[in-house]
Amino acid sequence: MRYLPKSDSERKEMLAACGIETAEELYAHLPAEARLNRPLDLAPGISEYEIIDFFKARAAETADGYASFLGAGVYRHYRPVLIDTIVSRGEFLTSYTPYQAEIAQGTLTAIFEFQTMICQLTGMDVANASMYDGSTAVPEAAMMALRVTGRNRVLVSRVVHPEYRQVLTTYAKHQGMPVAEFGYDAETGQIDLKDLERKLDDDTAAVIIQSPNFFGVIENVQAAADLAHRRGALLIFVFAEAVSLGILEPPRDADIVAGELQSFAISPSFGGPYAGIIASKEKFLRQLPGRLVGETLDSNGNRAFCLTLSTREQHIRREKATSNICTNQALIALMATVFMTVYGKAGLRELATQNLSKAHYLSSKVKPRFTGPFFNEFVTTAKSAPEEINQTLLARKIIGGLPLGTHYPELADSLLLCATEMTRRADMDTLAEALK
Amino acid sequence: MIRKVRQHISQNEALLFEETSPGKAGYQLPELDVPSVDPQAALGAPNVRVEIEGFPEVSEVEAIRHFTRLSTWNYAIDLGLYPLGSCTMKYNPRVNEFVARLDGLAWAHPYQPESLSQGALEIIAELESALLEITGMDAITLQPAAGAHGEFTGILLVRAYLESQGNPRKKILVPDSAHGTNPATASMAGYSVQNIKSNAKGMMDVSSLARLLDEDTNNEIAALMVTNPSTLGIFEEDIAKVAEILHAKGAMLYMDGANMNALVGLTRPGDFGVDVMHLNLHKTFSTPHGGGGPGGGPVAVKKHLEPFLPIPRLKRVNEAWTFDYKFPQSIGRVRAFYGNFGVLVRALAYILAHGGNGLKNATIDALMNANYIRRKLEPYYDLPYDSPSMHEVVFSDDRQSKQGVRTGDLAKRLIDYGFHPYTVSFPTIVHGAIMIEPTETESKRELDLFIDAMISIAKEIEKDPKFVLQAPYLTRTSRVDEVTAARRPIVRWRPQRTSSQAAD
Structure with missing residues (x-):
């Protein structure tokens, strides 16, 4: 087998060195009742060529070559070639978590740059080395708020991504963390500040809002922060469309930011792997979950980096750790780092402006349902069933927007449409025609 | 004797933020096929940020050199054995x-x-x-x-x-x-x-x-x-x-x-x-x-x-x-x-790629590699539990610590020999654990080099324990001060104000 670098004669030699004659003796001590006394019922191994054939056939059975207006937490952005060039380098791809700092300065330096760029982007003081994704970053941020405030309850906006809220519910259930939702304004599509104010109480540890929210609408972060802070709660700001931060005012009034970086040229890849982040104000540094890289010196006085504050983490603190997270999304975070570097200060702004322009072109032809300002996504009300419209679009090799009825029964007549820099004008015209 | 590595040039590289100069960029977007929208008009002025302060501005060439140079500071499976116990660092097939x-x-x-x-x-x-x-x-x-x-x-x-x-x-x-x-x-x-x-x-x-x-x-x-x-x-x-x-x-x-x-x-x-x-x-x-x-x-x-x-x-x-x-x-x-x-x-x-039988054969090779290392190193390192080893073997630094050299020090010296260290000090029930998992994707030659290195270090400790305590010697970064990093955490870059700016 090509992945096993030994000849049979070498195997014999090694077994002899172990003082045994046959390979079976290596596991002769396994108790009889635990032994598998038959071969695994899996097909025989195949060549590289056949493997590629198999996956090409599966890829051909998916929607390759379609234009798409789907966003809803996963965005189609152009992926600069440099990204895969860098992350395909074996030194990054095939290294482990950088515990041995002296031979992991590459990964450590890149993570330090990542943490810095996430801070610059979000307006926060500190950021960790990544979480699994946006959906799991949200409950981790909520648990962090509980630790910081000593309170128990969290309030989450109904226009936070529905699947993020579902994950939050799963995590919250067994931690004595009641989760309550507050509504949105039917006209603007922004959070209902009155509902939020009503539901805030002295046991509320955090208020969680997303901007742009699930409807694509930009929230009034400062107003939400003021309400939360007045009752001693923290504001957790969630983002699912990271490119929006190229143009939007960062959430400086938030205490914790939890986000998803898929937008930074990470393949949609049917839902993952992506990379989540948690960033916060400096004073909450020791309550952050996950890995952190810090700057220090080596014994010769040169700048060096290492994993730090690990007394927060599971391998030291065990059941008292801030989280059980161990493996994170380091390579994906590196993708995002290369993306941010390639686009840089001017590029991210221009990219965001292009997204804004495309979505606003579309909105000139397809009326948004809500009046709040939006970035590259908006909700529209359809004249016939959204599912039917989408069906007719498929014949023209267009995947329409996301029907909202499943998560918002009151919006069963509506679609969430997304346009990015990759969306073509001609396809938007076709879509607008179908929605007429 | 160190057989796997020699020293070679390792290039210095500053942080991206220090290499930045305004006006540089590594991207080019296509011309918009729709009218350009003014962000302030579309979003309202308070929603629009002025700039992303401190964000990098480098060209494409500088970007690829930056990350390539950083990559050369990493050890990786593609460079050799990576025997971290319970981490199963095996070959990652490129297909x-x-x-x-x-x-x-x-x-x-x-x-x-x-x-x-x-x-x-x-x-x-x-x-x-x-x-x-x-x-x-x-x-x-x-x-x-x-x-x-x-x-x-x-x-x-x-x-x-x-x-x-x-x-x-x-x-x-x-x-x-x-x-x-x-x-x-x-x-x-x-x-x-x-x-x-x-x-x-x-x-x-x-x-x-x-x-x-x-x-x-x-x-x-x-x-x-x-x-x-x-x-x-x-x-x-x-x-x-x-x-x-x-x-x-x-x-x-x-x-x-x-x-x-x-x-x-x-x-x-x-x-x-x-x-x-x-x-x-x-x-x-x-x-x-x-x-x-x-x-x-x-x-x-x-x-x-x-x-x-x-x-x-x-x-x-x-x-x-x-x-x-x-x-x-x-x-x-x-x-x-x-x-x-x-x-x-x-x-x-x-x-x-493996198929049913192939997977079993891989398991057997993983067991064989671990047991081979165990046999070869047993004369030099203390084996706290003599139950049969499966895919990994745990020694302790019991003999070496008598000379003042602990598992962590030994690990740092192993780096000089061209290997990533084993897992250090875990599991905690073994005092001074040396936890080695070779996986099945190592050749006999690579295993022998590793075994030689471990034996050679054991002998170095006998002769001159102080020498081992200062390792590594051959890395671009000498021993990293993790204690100070935790005591005064610096977890992001910030612009250094020069003295003339400070005077302003």
Whole structure:
């Protein structure tokens, strides 16, 4: 087998060195009742060529070559070639978590740059080395708020991504963390500040809002922060469309930011792997979950980096750790780092402006349902069933927007449409025609 | 003598923020085919940021050189043996990277119609069935993003099941040799943790476990979380008995599959009494660690836990795959969408490459490599437990520490010999642990170089322990001061104000 670098004669030699004659003796001590006394019922191994054939056939059975207006937490952005060039380098791809700092300065330096760029982007003081994704970053941020405030309850906006809220519910259930939702304004599509104010109480540890929210609408972060802070709660700001931060005012009034970086040229890849982040104000540094890289010196006085504050983490603190997270999304975070570097200060702004322009072109032809300002996504009300419209679009090799009825029964007549820099004008015209 | 490496040029490189000069860029966007929108007009002035302060501004050439230079400061499997115990750092086949990037798979949106996602769903289904055959379990979810996430999912399943039986119970038992994620997970799932001691063979002590359960008259024990083989590389020979003892009291057996690379094709957790377990696709199934992730942490269960699995679950209806959300007893979602799909693609490619017998042969080579190292190093290093080793072997620094050299120091010297160190000081039940897992993808030549290096270091310590204490000598970075890093944390770059600016 090509992945096993030994000849049979070498195997014999090694077994002899172990003082045994046959390979079976290596596991002769396994108790009889635990032994598998038959071969695994899996097909025989195949060549590289056949493997590629198999996956090409599966890829051909998916929607390759379609234009798409789907966003809803996963965005189609152009992926600069440099990204895969860098992350395909074996030194990054095939290294482990950088515990041995002296031979992991590459990964450590890149993570330090990542943490810095996430801070610059979000307006926060500190950021960790990544979480699994946006959906799991949200409950981790909520648990962090509980630790910081000593309170128990969290309030989450109904226009936070529905699947993020579902994950939050799963995590919250067994931690004595009641989760309550507050509504949105039917006209603007922004959070209902009155509902939020009503539901805030002295046991509320955090208020969680997303901007742009699930409807694509930009929230009034400062107003939400003021309400939360007045009752001693923290504001957790969630983002699912990271490119929006190229143009939007960062959430400086938030205490914790939890986000998803898929937008930074990470393949949609049917839902993952992506990379989540948690960033916060400096004073909450020791309550952050996950890995952190810090700057220090080596014994010769040169700048060096290492994993730090690990007394927060599971391998030291065990059941008292801030989280059980161990493996994170380091390579994906590196993708995002290369993306941010390639686009840089001017590029991210221009990219965001292009997204804004495309979505606003579309909105000139397809009326948004809500009046709040939006970035590259908006909700529209359809004249016939959204599912039917989408069906007719498929014949023209267009995947329409996301029907909202499943998560918002009151919006069963509506679609969430997304346009990015990759969306073509001609396809938007076709879509607008179908929605007429 | 150091045989694997010589020193060579290692280039310096500043941080991106220090290389930045205004006006540089590494991108070019196409001309807009729609009218350009003024952000302030569209969003309202207060919503528009002035700039991203401090963000890098470099050209494409500088960007690629920057990251390439950084990459040369890393050790990697592609450079040689990476014997971190319980981490299973095996070769990452490149065809797996290739297939995961095929357009139809890489650009698949999780919300695109199922009729246009059949290929992706087929991949998930194939992997599910292969992993069930390998583990001997009845049902599986591929949603968890990593091992610890899988543990969390698994313990929530235990909790949901016990709750449905009327009592979620209070405690999770964890052996003293367990990974830190186990107790951390139990605590996140609302359980308290009780540690149990290993016996002289490095295994769980069955009689004291039985006593613990006997004394548990209020049925407080929910489950035992066990890694098998343990982090000592030792198979729990009484595992079936352990399962029986737990089951007799209605408690569950959770298996941490971190060390599954020792078992594939030889024995199946489902056949020795495990109720729920997770796998680490980035260990046993060769998906790249990538400097710390992404991973994949599928959770496999026996029939009685199946109704509680996360939603959605894949099912076959009218000759097509579809996601089913209707499981009223489900614990809910543990992650958005369907997990780290790209990692699943790679894991399936690995299984297809090996096939059933191939996977077993890989396991056997992994066992052989570990035992070969054990035999060769036993004369030089203390072996605290002499039970048979599976895929990894744990020595201690007992002999070397008498000269003042600890496992961590030894590890740093190993770097000079051209190797990544073994796992240091873990498991904690071995004082000064030296935990070595070679995996099956190492040649005899690479193993011999490693063995030579370890022997050579043992001799250096005999002769001149002080010399070893200052290692490494041959790296671009000498020993890193982790203590100061933690004492005065600097976790981001900030612009340095020069003295003239400061005077302004």
